[in-house]
Amino acid sequence: MKKYSLVFIIFCQIVILQAQVDTSLMIDAVEITNNRIGFNQRELGRSVKIISKQEIASLPVQSVAEALQMVAGFDVRRRGPNNVQSDISVRGGSFDQVLILINGVRMNDAQTGHHTLYIPVDLLDIERIEIVKGPAAKLYGQNAFSGAVNIVTKVGDKDGLNVGISQGSFNTTSLRAGVTKVLNEGNWKQNLQFFRESSDGYDYNRDYKVFNLYYDSNLKVGSNGELKIFGGYTDRKFGANGFYALPTFKDQYEEVETSIASIKYTNISGNWRVTPGFSWRRNYDNYLFVRNNPPVFRNRTLGNRLTADVNVSNYNALGVLGIGLEYSRESLRSIRLGEDDRNLFGFFIEQKISLLNDQLTIVPGFYINKFSARKATFLPGLDVAYFPVKNLKIFASANYASRIPTYTDLFYVSAAEIGNPNLESESVKGYEVGTQYARKGFSAGVTAYMNFTNGLIDWTKVNASDAQWVANNYAATKISGLEVNSALDFKQLLNLKQTLLLDLSASFIDAKSNEKEQTYVTRYQFNHLGTQLISNLRIAFFEDKLLASIAYRNIDRVSSDVDPVTKKELLDAQLLDASLGFSYKGWGAKLMANNLTNAQYKEITNVVMPGRWYQFSVSKRL
Numbered sequence: 001m002k003k004y005s006l007v008f009i010i011f012c013q014i015v016i017l018q019a020q021v022d023t024s025l026m027i028d029a030v031e032i033t034n035n036r037i038g039f040n041q042r043e044l045g046r047s048v049k050i051i052s053k054q055e056i057a058s059l060p061v062q063s064v065a066e067a068l069q070m071v072a073g074f075d076v077r078r079r080g081p082n083n084v085q086s087d088i089s090v091r092g093g094s095f096d097q098v099l100i101l102i103n104g105v106r107m108n109d110a111q112t113g114h115h116t117l118y119i120p121v122d123l124l125d126i127e128r129i130e131i132v133k134g135p136a137a138k139l140y141g142q143n144a145f146s147g148a149v150n151i152v153t154k155v156g157d158k159d160g161l162n163v164g165i166s167q168g169s170f171n172t173t174s175l176r177a178g179v180t181k182v183l184n185e186g187n188w189k190q191n192l193q194f195f196r197e198s199s200d201g202y203d204y205n206r207d208y209k210v211f212n213l214y215y216d217s218n219l220k221v222g223s224n225g226e227l228k229i230f231g232g233y234t235d236r237k238f239g240a241n242g243f244y245a246l247p248t249f250k251d252q253y254e255e256v257e258t259s260i261a262s263i264k265y266t267n268i269s270g271n272w273r274v275t276p277g278f279s280w281r282r283n284y285d286n287y288l289f290v291r292n293n294p295p296v297f298r299n300r301t302l303g304n305r306l307t308a309d310v311n312v313s314n315y316n317a318l319g320v321l322g323i324g325l326e327y328s329r330e331s332l333r334s335i336r337l338g339e340d341d342r343n344l345f346g347f348f349i350e351q352k353i354s355l356l357n358d359q360l361t362i363v364p365g366f367y368i369n370k371f372s373a374r375k376a377t378f379l380p381g382l383d384v385a386y387f388p389v390k391n392l393k394i395f396a397s398a399n400y401a402s403r404i405p406t407y408t409d410l411f412y413v414s415a416a417e418i419g420n421p422n423l424e425s426e427s428v429k430g431y432e433v434g435t436q437y438a439r440k441g442f443s444a445g446v447t448a449y450m451n452f453t454n455g456l457i458d459w460t461k462v463n464a465s466d467a468q469w470v471a472n473n474y475a476a477t478k479i480s481g482l483e484v485n486s487a488l489d490f491k492q493l494l495n496l497k498q499t500l501l502l503d504l505s506a507s508f509i510d511a512k513s514n515e516k517e518q519t520y521v522t523r524y525q526f527n528h529l530g531t532q533l534i535s536n537l538r539i540a541f542f543e544d545k546l547l548a549s550i551a552y553r554n555i556d557r558v559s560s561d562v563d564p565v566t567k568k569e570l571l572d573a574q575l576l577d578a579s580l581g582f583s584y585k586g587w588g589a590k591l592m593a594n595n596l597t598n599a600q601y602k603e604i605t606n607v608v609m610p611g612r613w614y615q616f617s618v619s620k621r622l
Helices: 002-021 053-058 064-068 407-411
Strands: 048-052 074-078 086-090 098-102 126-133 147-153 160-168 172-183 188-199 208-221 225-239 253-269 272-288 298-315 319-334 338-355 360-371 377-389 392-403 426-439 442-454 457-461 469-473 477-489 500-513 529-541 546-557 573-584 587-594 602-604 613-621
Touching (some): 064 126, 074 602, 172 613, 319 407
Antiparallel strands (some): 160 172, 160 613, 172 188, 225 253, 377 392, 392 426, 426 442, 442 477, 477 500, 500 529, 529 546, 573 587, 587 613
8 A cells, every 4th residue: 555655645746736726716516417316417416527518529439338448446347349349347346346328317227236237328428427336325326336437318409410420449339320400499308319339259159139229319398397317228249259158158148138218307496306206117138149049048138127116305594305105016037047026225315514615525325225025224325525725636435235146146047147136235345545636738646446356256266176156145346446546638728720639547456355354266356456546648630620549558456367379468468549520511430440459368268359450430511
């Protein structure tokens, strides 16, 4: 921890000096989507990151998974390019411990976290991506164990039509089309988007087809109400060469269909805001161990989740009081997992307290979670943000969270794995302290955190030579880390006419077991990022009509996977991606090049990522 302390002290000295010189700009105040209390990025006493629509368009990325790879502390492990299937973890957690939402509606899959990022939303439909790091049960409820990602969409204000096509390496082609329609004198806005992509794949049995359909609608109801309806469907068919088993098993295949629908009504009357809502998520998974010989091993699984909730906010003398109640019914029908139904109850309460003319914000609260016949779990939290000057924020938080076991954790049985129906929920206590500074053209921040986990769910073996992995609540661990970020906007600093931006960030993670003796060999727990360095440079020309972006990532994981021929460590990588985009009078064109140095690396064991690959797209807005 000595290096963490040194970096933190140096950073604080720089920030204090800068704060004495310039107070021209306050910390960014982007609203954070929350059904109970309205927060903004400025006042939230947490480590928060916003990826805006403009930033997404400028980055050399083609999916949400790739955009999240540009965030310090995030470990996104793709099974090939373009997010055919990806696992996501935050701050040393597992891929089951991150909550993914679309417009505040849960996308996490009860079967397995491998299905969490099957989202039907194309990058062009996204207004922003909101990221809250660390345990976030008080904000988002159960399963926000190590962090939460909320994908926010927005319907356009004008009638319009957009179309686009792309062509890339491995005979990858895509087509997208969308229409926006505004009715009832601007009170009813609708958006419908279609996307289809196919690829031969960069290796044997890594071909894929993806189809997305997404509808979004906002309707004003009277003078105080708004009705928001959205729904989406994604269908993915892909060769799963080495996705779940040893590289020698090359003929795996999978088809996944995911649907989501939500209706939410908000009414504001006086000091009260009431938001009842209902949502449905369906996931169908068809997995074949041998693509052209289904009888060898097949698993078909159908999962459904129905959720009803109501959230109430009251604006009072202290600030804002938020209360929420939710109920979910999850069901599963599976060849390998059997049949099961479970009920989930949640109750929230929190109070935002603003003091010292809004220089100090304190938010205490708690979330109570009840999972079927299991006992209720009480998860308190406290967030504090203080502004000694208007563009310097110091924050601290202490939050508890839990994650209920997936159906795979509980019931899956194969030649290599056996689930455990007696699993209890895993829990975490998370503490963080940090500071964020922003002035005209410059921002920087540093966060130190510790997460103390208990009863972690992992696949374990008593001896490495054992035939099967067994799911267990196995150990308590301490995960500590440091995150540093900075950004320079030279257009503002130097009064340039063109965009010139430089983002730099880093993450350091250390995880240790609190048990004196190592009882089990584990599959996932100590398979996380160690050191991560990220930089992105964006340069514009011709009045920002031409935009170039260069992204560099240095990834050093604590686990090891050495290539037997080259002796190279494949789970560590230095990666360089770039894009060149052009826009003029509704026309757009973008050329992306990924892994420019042609590095040999893996993001998960058993799947070597492709070398250098390209994608060129053209679009038109009418």
